[in-house]
Amino acid sequence: MDGYALIVSAFAGSTSFITFYNVFFELDKPLVYKFGGWVPPVGIIYEVDKLNALLGFVTGAIMFLIVLYSVSYMKGKRIEWYYTMLLGLETGLLGVIYTGDAFNLFVMVEVTSISLYGLIAFYRTEGEAVDSALKYALLGAVSTTFYFIALIFYYGSFGTLNMADLAAKAGGLSFPFSGAPYGNIFLGTAIALALTLWAFTFKAALFPNHFWLPDAHSAAPAPVSAALSGLVVSNGAYVVIRYLYTIFGNATISTGPLSLFSPNSLTAFPAAFFESIKLALLVLGSVSAIVASLLMVLQKNVKRVIAYSTIFHLGLVFMGIGLGTDLALKAAIFHLINHAVAKSLLFISAGILTAYAGSRSIQKLGGIGRYAPITFSTFLIGVLAIEGLPPFNGFMSKFMLYTAFLEAGLAPLVVIIIVSTAIAMMAWMKVLFSAWLKKPEKPFENVKESSVVLVPIILAVLCIALGLLAPVIDKSILTPTVGSLRDVNSYIQSALNAIGSAGG
Amino acid sequence: MILDVQAFIDILWFLVAVVVFPGFLFTFLAALLNQWYTRKVFARMQNRIGPKYVGLSGVLQPFYDFLKLLSKESITPKFGRSRLYVLFIGIGIGSCISTLLFLPISPFRIQSSFDVIIFIYLGLWSSVAFAIAGLMFPNMFSSIGVSRLLMLMFVFEPAWVISLLTPVVLVSKSSGVLSFSVAETVERFSVIWSNPIYLVLTLVSFAAALVSLQCRLGLQPFDIFEADSEILAGVFTEFSGVKLALASLFHDIEMFVGAFLIVFLFLGGAFPFSLNLAQFSIDTLVGILVIVVKFLLVVLVLVAVKASSARYRIDQAVSFFFKYPLLIALAALIIATIV
């Protein structure tokens, strides 16, 4: 069973790499795939531009590493259920990233969520696991229902559910097969966008919608926590970026969030609405960062510390999205990638350490570092990378974020980020200190570092490599990504070309 | 990457800057001379003589102390990690010295837009590395010392960073291009002198930076983590022989680099005179003299406060920092961004 899962995820990882390579270095416009040969907007298409390709590659690669890790970490128990749900999770994640149709997005989000409900409750004899899975399931179902209502409004006012078509109609162009918009497009757009944002900030755990995250991430098995923190929340952020900057992209030419308060730049309703949404995301991102870092210090369970750190970093990503300049978007996307790598590393090595110690509490983990030095050093590298010390990858993306804020003239936000990083550092010091230097309460037995430590080492090397290669990555990958994000017209044009060509 | 002559020359200058000037050798000499000056002034304030016999008025005393400690046996307690300790002290010293590469006096200058952020992060490595080095020996008193150091780090690092940002923001706003570069702040310091509001803001953050430096160095009234009698010797308990030599070298280098950076960033370096080390003229010599005088005055202030203070408790120190330096520096920074 695990061999099969390994082969399938390796296949998925390599095809996502091929897609990434194709879209970036061979084609120069988005790649379109029509399902069943039906042309958009009658049928569903997958439209892969540079942002999709990049995030898809990251998802495919990290999921492969997670499956590799699960092979040695999860033995016995009910692994046939585990691998089924894990592969379902990967399907849903890749589907959300690659899809070009709003309703298909809903379906794929539900696929992801259903696999997650099962995976979080995997240790079904622990009350905490079932409890957090239930809470996540109820709230998740509510949020995806709200997204469904938003889809009704999209269809009602625009007459179509295809993302390229929505982008065309929002920009005033026309698209074949679906007619002209119906009714008050402004009202329809506004309600639908409000509900969409609410639903996906739930998935991405932005400040008032973050309450489910610590429970769910700490009760799930370690590989699932890695996938949750690294990939699922990145999905939520990706959907927000896609809606704000591609579908309604022509209306969100940003001159910074403070433009809301200068009347000349707002000539029409859409601009005012989007600027205030971006300002709200900026504010909520900052509050997320501060609250999460303050709460991190109080936790007694090491996986909850890491989970609150996820909320903190997603707050930073949303601050970048809310600012909206090119540099801020580059920083946000790079931070999503770095966070995925470093957070998976943290959860994976913490999983190994908690398996050795038999408990997740920081107190009981005392002294484990001396018994498992390789695992502990990968955990240390993960902490240094995520906290943003040079030359690791976290520093590079945080640096771009600071630069974006300084350019926009918002120096106090830089101070907020620095202060919350300092507070979060306190919590990490607590964990590291306890794991390294305390004498264990009773000596740990049968701690031998076997092949399970291979994946953390790969991820640690990746953290360092991403940091050292950051200038190259910035020039050759990130700048084209943001360029393609701003280039809504080629997104629409590729879908139109797909109608023109016959066959699949 | 083609390795042509230009790249080779760049690497050569990089090595010269890191090892000789303003790198390891220059900093080593300057830090130990600074230690002599500190000890002399401190002693005079306590009506003692200070170092006297070795060299001219005791100037060579710190060097002899360093060499003596290098030859003493360094005892490594059970479960201690000497090599890792030396690595982290090395990282601490390295981070202090590499911040000097950002100043205009360095032959290999690290300068670009927004390099103030790299500058800040490198400065953070120095205290973090020292805290980790202190944890390398499993002694109860060391751990308590390190936990106090970390608590203090949580307050003096933000104060340092915020006060450091104020002159950088002011200088880079006054040019058309937003550059936030350390070297440019030093070179165009006259902008701050020409505007009274800018001057007041810079002086306020200068005061905050001085207090933060006092805390970082563990000088009274903030010597809470260092030489405590309450917790034996705090962080320094298990340092002996060579390890003690390296730790006190780190302390001296931190003091020298901290005061040196304050002289350049808040007092303008050779301010009324320009400092162009490429040509040797009377102007350059006067510039160097001005820098030395300002540096000695800054260290005099630090030592004077040290000689006349008792020790704060940890919670008193943290509350003091929150109330005065941190809030005032933050207000100065916010005003600097608005004005």
Add this chain to the structure above:
Amino acid sequence: MDLTLTLYQTLYASGAMLLIALIVLLIYSKSPGSKKQQDEGDKNEAYLGGEEHPYDQESVGSTNFFWSIVNQSLKNVYKKIIDRFHTYALDSWLLYMSVWLAFLIILLIILVGIL
């Protein structure tokens, strides 16, 4: 682009830092005092000023590691956050989430009303 230049400068600065760390390691290994020592008597026990070595209390407990900051300076902040705001009760979660949703919908109503 200038940003790329700054990222390269980071690598130079970190390289300088590591180079000096190597120099310090070199000094350590070359100095006469760092040669191997014999383990005689209790020379290698941790120096505790005559106290006994309580091995299980070798260091500060993990919950109290930042005692002064959490319990004193930031006590008011934490009290506000935990007691009034971030209680782990499910109904308060729903309250805050609905507040965010209501904010979004009110925002659009106001903006549609204006224009």
